Amino acid sequence: MDLTHSTQEALDRIRATVGTAGWIEGEARAPYLREWRGLFQGRAAAVVAPASTGEVSAVMALCHQAGIGVVPQSGNTGLCGGAAPDASGTQIILSLRRMRQIRDVDVTNDTLTAEAGCILADVQHAATDADRLFPLSLAAEGSCMLGGNLGTNAGGTNVLRYGNARDLCLGLEVVLADGRVWNGLSGLRKDNSRYDLKDLFIGSEGTLGIITAAVLRLYPRPRQVQTALLALPSPEATVALLPALREAGGDTLTACELMSRTSLTMALKHVPGCRDPFDAPHPWYLLVELSTPQAGDALRDALQACLEREMEQDRVVDGVVAESLDQAQALWRLRESIPEGQTREGASIKHDVSVAVSRIPAFLAEATARVEAALPGVRVCPFGHIGDGNIHFNLSQPEGANPDAFRAQWDDCNRVVHDVVAAMGGSIAAEHGVGQLKVAELERLKDPVELALMRQIKAALDPTGIMNPGKVVR
Structure with missing residues (x-):
């Protein structure tokens, strides 16, 4: 690729800054250039992996001076192309994978300070070693990294009780577009002496600055x-069941995951180790988990009593309560295997949306009817975190259809589903972010005043437009 003299000079200085270990060349670059699902593939002038906040700062200062676009990347497990470069070959990818230090664990303050390249599972294990819980949990936790979790404000299965990544973070360290470092690594729970700057960077997908470390909340194990x-007759029954579960379990209700029979069938068909615990199929299923730091059997007794009452009212058709850790893991395996099962069924078009919990039944009914009318034979596979209103409304190709022809209808399907979401006051980006995938839809559906405010914030923090160009807002 043809690079200007100033750009090449800046790259040479960047290479000297990160050293041999941080300068990625040849075939080793390939995984960084491609989003893992293959939807987005780009080129880059360089792929670099700084080993410290100081090196990130130096790299950003050089890119700022030379006007080089920077694509921050953590585990590269995102679903919206937010960590992939464009096709120009003029941007650099800045990987945080070498910044994996757990800097501090403060058991008395219930906080853990970790660098952005830490794998989420390693953060969880560090908390466990201190007899604490870091509750952020998602399917990619063995490979996703903390920087990406915070950059996308990741959700996962425990949002119902503990909140999103934003709620689990007390402070940040951020390298700004010009290389300056904001040290906001505070473990305080009360501080009204400033704007809450961390909330600007969490969920911004690297478009405002690069998160290099964070102070995280810990909880009792x-x-x-x-x-x-639980087997259920309808989504309406599921929504009606939620208040009863909350009444029975109080704040111990940790997870509440909805699965349609179509989505569960795909997991059972394709993923080894998945087994249907029921003798007959049911239209809908709800995976429920309650947890407490207190020992004893009170939680189990409360759950059993609640389920008996709900069965008497026909809101629950059947149910299985895990008798051991192995049985609990087998139930979770069903839920976690749905994406793999759907992948093996052929091409799919995915939607990560949220509406008010009370509107989930209406959303499922209307969105299903509209996509089935637009795409005869499409298989609708809804599942997700019904307790917080987040549904993965995924569409699998008709059996025997051409995968490429089906994917070619992605934009049209988005418009159909997103129009229903917008009409119900929902969000088209519940927990996976915007990235490249949803920028145009965001511009189509967002309040113009809100978009203008976002652009003004972007311009204030990144005046030269080098931070993850083309993502989230443009």
Whole structure:
């Protein structure tokens, strides 16, 4: 690729800054240039992996001076192309994978300070070693990294009780577009002496600055966990069941995952180790987990009593309560295997949306009817975090259809589904972010005043437009 003299000079200085270990060349670059699903593939002038906040700062200062676009990248497990470069070959990818230090664990303050390249599972294990819980949990936790979790404000299965990544973070260290470092690594729970700057960077997908470290909230480890899979006649029954579960379990209700029969069938068909615990199929399923740091059997007794009452009212058709950790893991495996099962069924068009919990039944009915009318034979596979209103409304190709022809209808399907979401006051980017995938839809559906405010914030923090160009807002 043809680069200007000033750009090449800046790259040479960047190479000297990160050293041999941080300068990635040849075939080793390939995984960084491609989004893992293959939807987005780009080129880059360089792929660099700084080993410290100081090196990130130096790299950003050089890019700022030379006007080089920077694509921050953590585990590269995102679903919207937010960590992929464009096709110009003029941007650099800045990987945080070498910044994996757990800097501090403060058990008394219930905080853990970790660098952005830490794998989420390693953060969880560090908390466990201190007899604490870091509750952020998602399917990619063995490979996704903290910087990306915070950059996308990741959700996962425990949002119902503990909140999104934003709620689990007390402070940040951020390298700004010009290389300056904001040290906001505060473990305080009360501080009204400033604007809450961290919330600007969390969820911004690297478009405002690069998160290099964070202070995270820790919680007491659960001593009692109850997991159940419930068979339900309808989404309406599921929504009606939620208040009863909350009344029975109080704040111990940790997870509430909805699965359609179509989505569960795909997991059962394709993923080894998945087994249907029921003798007959049911239209809908709800995976429920309650947890508490208190020992004893009170939680199990409360759950059993609640389910008995709900069965008497026909809101629950059948149910299985795990008797052991292995059984609980087998129930969770069903939920976690749905994406793999759907992938093996052929091409799919995915939607990560949220509406008010009370509107989930209406959303499922209307969105299903509209996509089935637009795409005869399409298989609708909804599942997700019904307790917080987040549904993965995924569409699988008709059986025997051409995968490429089906994917070619992605934009049209988006418009159909997103129009329903917007009409119900929902969000088209619940937990996966915007990235490249949803920029145009965001511009189409967002309040113009809100978009203008976002652009003004972007211009204030990144006046030369080098931070993850083309993502989220343009």
